[in-house]
Amino acid sequence: MVKTIQTFTARLLCLAAALFFFSTLNAQFNLNDKIAVDSNVIVGKLSNGLTYYIRQNKKPENKVELRLVVNAGSVLEDSSQQGLAHFMEHMNFNGLKHFPKNEIVNYLQSIGVKFGADLNAYTGFDETVYILPIPSDDAAKLDSGFTILEDWAGNALLDTAEINKERGVVLEESRLGKGAGERMRTKYFPELFNGSLYAKRLPIGIDDTLKNFKPATLERFYKTWYRPDLQAVVVVGDIDPAVAKQKIEEHFSHFTNPANEVPRPSIIPIPMRTQNKAMVLTDKEQTNTILQVFNYVEKDTPVVTWNDYRQSITEGLFNAIIGQRLRELTQQANPPFLFAGTSFQEFIRGYRAFTSFIFLGDKPVQAAIDSVTKITEGVKKYGFLQSELDRAKLSLLNQTESAYKDADKTESSRFVDGYVNSFLEGTPITGIANRYKFLQQVLPTITLAEVNAVAKKMESTQGKFALLMAPDNAKDLPTDEGLLTALNDAYKQPITAYTENAVGTSLLDKQPVAGKITSEKKNAELGTTDITLSNGISVTLKPTTFKNNEIQFDGWRWGGYQNFPLADKFSAQNAASIIQSMGVSNMSPTDIGKFMAGKTAGVQPYINTSEEGIQGSCNVKDVETMLQLLYLYATAPRRDDNLFKAFISSQKAFIQNIQANPNSYFSDTLTKVMYNNNPWASGIPKPADYDAINLDAVMAVYKKIYSNMYGMHFTFVGNINVDSIKPLLALYLGSLPGKQKENKFTDVGLRPVKGVKDFTVQKGNEPRSTVNIIFTGDAKFSYEDALKLDMLTEVMNIKIIEQLREAMSGIYGGGMGGLITARPYNHYSVTVRFPCAPENVDTLTKALFVIIKDVQQNGVAATYLEKVKANIREQYATDIKNNDYWLSNLSSAFIDKQNPDWILKYNEAAQAVTPKDIQEAAVKYLNMNNYIKAVLMPEK
Template structure:
């Protein structure tokens, strides 16, 4: 069950989803109220419950249901801190129609997986329940709406179940403890200026979770879970009339409580009067992070096309200033690893202008100066017209792609828009209206309007500057008053105008001499075409109609980093990251981004341990440009010493304190234990490791790989036009240099230790532990056997949750995963992991081993095996009919693993054929109780 947090990551994601507008409105008059997407029906019951219904056929035979409750932790009373979240948990632990844990068991039986599918989250302002349901059976649909009704009004709130769930919620709270939580408790009261948001964190207080009376939970439920604060959202492959009928049948009779409390539309946050700063340190903090909040003000609602236009203008401003900061971060003497500054929604009803930087071990003052002077430069000199035009092109391209794929949008994405509309009034104009609006009006947003927004980055409020750092950095850090002084002084520093050289207009001056397609075969069953090119490169094409404007590509062959010496390990480990940053030909990565503005494509070369290749995505319109970029990555790599030095400096800075995090240190230690310190084993890099990267050697390795394309196999999946694609294959792939060679990977002899290893790692100050049990060994690879291993671990996951979480209340989650691998040698790895209290490590580990022994002695219960089968088959039905990336992964892996790609067509039959006896045999084979590693992370004290 996920919990939404206030974070800059949310607003960075939002930058990718800007809504666009312009000045010449036509039918988009600025005073006209925004339309609602005509594909969705919005209604309201007499009791005030709102509903949203949209028919959507992707994926087929599945509907996404949501119960949205406009109530979260900010509405709790003083004796209820954490009970909004507790209520979310209790809705999975007994209701009128599903006593105790029968809800989860029933949903698993119809292929709905707990956690991955069935989920919920509680935030400050809302609680949202997530329920995808198959629509291939009217009974399943009926029960789906019954579950929503039970969540809304019929939770059992049995005292015994409440007492059991206390432990689970406390384990979730324990899991979150650490540097971030400790510092958050200190700065939240300052950030939110003493408002309820600083006191009502969704996770609550452990002492209240331990001791609250059931009546306090029932009071929250009866007060805030009521129809006028709820919405039911239905999006998927379902008859809208049936959906509406079900909503009326299940929710018409619900009533609001007498004397109901008014739900505040906005929780007051007082204006900040004085400039304030906090400098916080913690010995487990991995990254030094700087944030400056210029103000927190009420956000204006977006209800008209004029409001819409204002929001997109702000979005353009954000994109432009952040592009400048991105370029700054790539300089050899960059003041920060990552920087961003923007207008964004801080919390419901409020927005802020905030600047953010990840410092690594770079000086805080230099980063602060760079962030603020970048904005001050815009105030004084503005943006360039060329910058704005590129931003508009990118925005329009995003909207066009959404429009082109509007009839192929997955229900899971659409449902998010309707949830946001109910909770905060977010626009849902739909992709058709959005694209039409952008096409007609985007050009009317003038440079002067975007530049003018720089004046709105500040207000009469005081600023809040926050610096969070590892305590080792403390001697170089300012105190609180000094950070305030630095922040104010940065606004007075001299600034200079941004300069831009001429941007390259095209990738090729002269096209390569084409090769030929020399052989063509088809596979009717798979719907694929296999081609051989004149230079020996082979290609598989899989046309699909899952998206109207999406093509995925992967090209690879045997090889990989283990072919090279141990001395090259750091060079090959950072290969892909550095190559991507340097651009191609004589075009830097920054200039390449400018050249590709408004184009939807990306290409990335890569180097794994046992294979090497290149991957990417594009839309149909940009297919030739995509091929040109692929060709240049093979034939014209670019060496950029300045970018390389910037990368090394930034990575060393970023890694300086990473192992201060107990979990990262623990993971690194597990690898050392598993491989007995073998230098080929994966390890977390230290700053010193980056001194062992050689740019010259990297370029030699790159040319060694990509100067000869022989043996490369390319797979293309998507809305492929074969007649247009084949000439491009001949021009850009068949023309690549390729001469016969042996492509092979190398087994460097990396093997796990054998026997039983029990080790305890002591790290961290929070009272929490982590348990990992790892089984490894040699095992013959086949797709059938890999499927059985997956089904075994999925079945045991059901038992782990039932026993360790539900029965023992000892964990928030526990998970087992396994893989069967055939390169560089046939072997398997199965790992179980769970966090818990130190006092519970021994008994929970014993319970895990009991589960394993039971599977080995008795096999898997048929009811659990059937749950796994149903889940895998439902997932398969979704993926095979909707996902280009799923097909790409399957087809390309089948080629490189040299097995039959048509196996996937028998997948459901293969799943049904697996028996409890098969899994019993697998449990004995892959969970060898005489050969495992048991590692425990305990706190230092």
């Protein structure tokens, strides 16, 4: 391979010149002009002040994304209302003018909208946003969607009985957040926000207020802040914009603002910090050491003109380059941290900050600070290299070009957040076409001197706030004063200029010798082409038009790490990840990353319990690069002792204290009990497990698997030209080593315990419990039975939410999930999980068992099953036009030796499932004589 940085730089300069020529011919952006709203978006305002955003978008078809955005969150609460902005969000699902009690959820489930996954909402410090995807091919359903938004905006009933029922649900949500993070947050938020109101108005609120507030207090918040001049309706999807506008006018024009409305502050003041401050906090349940340094906080400057946008691009390039330098430090034999970042970023509404974040693991604090400071000070003193800036520009342009090429195939949900942010924070709606064209024009004009000048913004006369959070058993932690000293001492170290090695101009030293295509067969119904190569590799090609600029692949066969001796378990289990951390051929991951500037292609080998393979994705223009990477991962895994040590060091540091977290400890204990301490069971690894990994064994495992690719089946899905890709497949896949052999996995005899097993784990300080119930047993795998199990669990989830959450107010979230598999033996597993108060464990568990028994003995009402079918219909209509769905199901059909025609028959089969099928599935898979019940309880 020829490596010359001059050649690479010349290529970049040629591209830059071409861009400059293009932009000169097509210049259309005056930097002093205000950024106009994307012409694809209609932005308007009703006479009462309500703002609306409308965009017609036909992906997915027959669906529209609706949002109600309320410019009011927890920071607007008074002292008696703490937590009520969020509580109000809950009440908008528990009694509306047109949907009393819980009818909103009931109705939406009946038309295929799933609670939680589809229908949702969130409350932040400054805003509350309601989320509703709705079918748009039925006028009645569409109008109901707008009616729901209308009710959310101003027609909440706030019934006292419903409020009192919901207290328990919200308190359970509060319970979920309790732990090390919450305990430390209570201590550092006042300092982080420097006495601002934000420190006293966390969205979840105060438990005492949630238990005892009067309904009138909630109603006062609602009537004060839920008003049209603080609200926006966002409509994106398969809908005529004229119809959308008409619906908005019909449903929202009648709302009025209060006569004596309370002004909504544009921003909440945060005092400037005048002195440096540090806090070192420890907690017995904290799993890792994390350092955050807020160098300064300042009022954000809005992006109004194209020149403002150009400046934000310049800062983005700065962030990207400094981030790359920090990533390179993690590839030392003993890295100074697990990962780190330093950048300009949004802090809170109306403010931004220059921050550094260091995830230390068990690394020394001073060494980590020194390493990051050496990077930032080096940038201040010496600046960046031109080659670094060139690569950052190429990467940014490539990312934007990719989005531009798929503009007409972008999902509606991906547009929504931009319009929400425009309403709440005034961010411009440039549109991808304008953004791409502007980058083509402006990127060549951004100089290295300009990007280097951004470093001056790292300096400030403000005081810093440094926060170190660590496990209470962490060694050699500084005091608060010691942390400030460490930060100051870091500036005293000598600073040297950054250098880099030459970047390769190609991945391969020489072209491989192509194999041959020995057979080709088309499946007209599936739209696929199946080919076989001379080395025993088979390929399925599925050309689609779902995305213009996306190709994905997955190649796998039976095998896996359980084919190797138990003594090599961790070496085999981690072999693929370790190889990826070391690179391929004579290129490290850093070298590969630099070579890939301006390209989009990635490849990842994997080794699971009973499968082994390699997967990846790319843009259309980079398909050959992706295949070259695939070829190298199979034929030229790179050995690097230092990067191996870096991998082991980082993994050990990451998991060293992970079992201090009660949920992690509980999960690990459950695995041990469930499999009777079988060493093949995959619990949470320990540092000693990583010490047992041997690089010689890793290389031997990896080469044994990938040095013979016979029997590997590759599935390619996306914007594929079959005739164009076939020669590339013959060259890069057909040339892989392949010698006939039997591909198989090993059944190591790992089985769950039989009978009823009931045990309790005591861990954690907070009054919080988790119930896990796992049903297991033998069952022959088939697509039909897997579908019935899935539908059973969905029916049960509706019932669990109805009873345990809505009727009993005992949980916030929880549910059931299940699977059937033929590997390594035919069996099923169904898990029910829900967090709750310790005192409610027995009551809620009994209620769950009553539901199960009722379904087994009496079946389910057709209405429950119809809700599940409706959701499957809606989801299938979207999935069947999705590359991910086709890749997953075509690949699974091969590995499971099933007929891939099921992809086309799935929805039809689901609609044919009967209540009797669900009842029989409940009897079969929820065997009350064979389950494990594990309960996490707090320590006494």
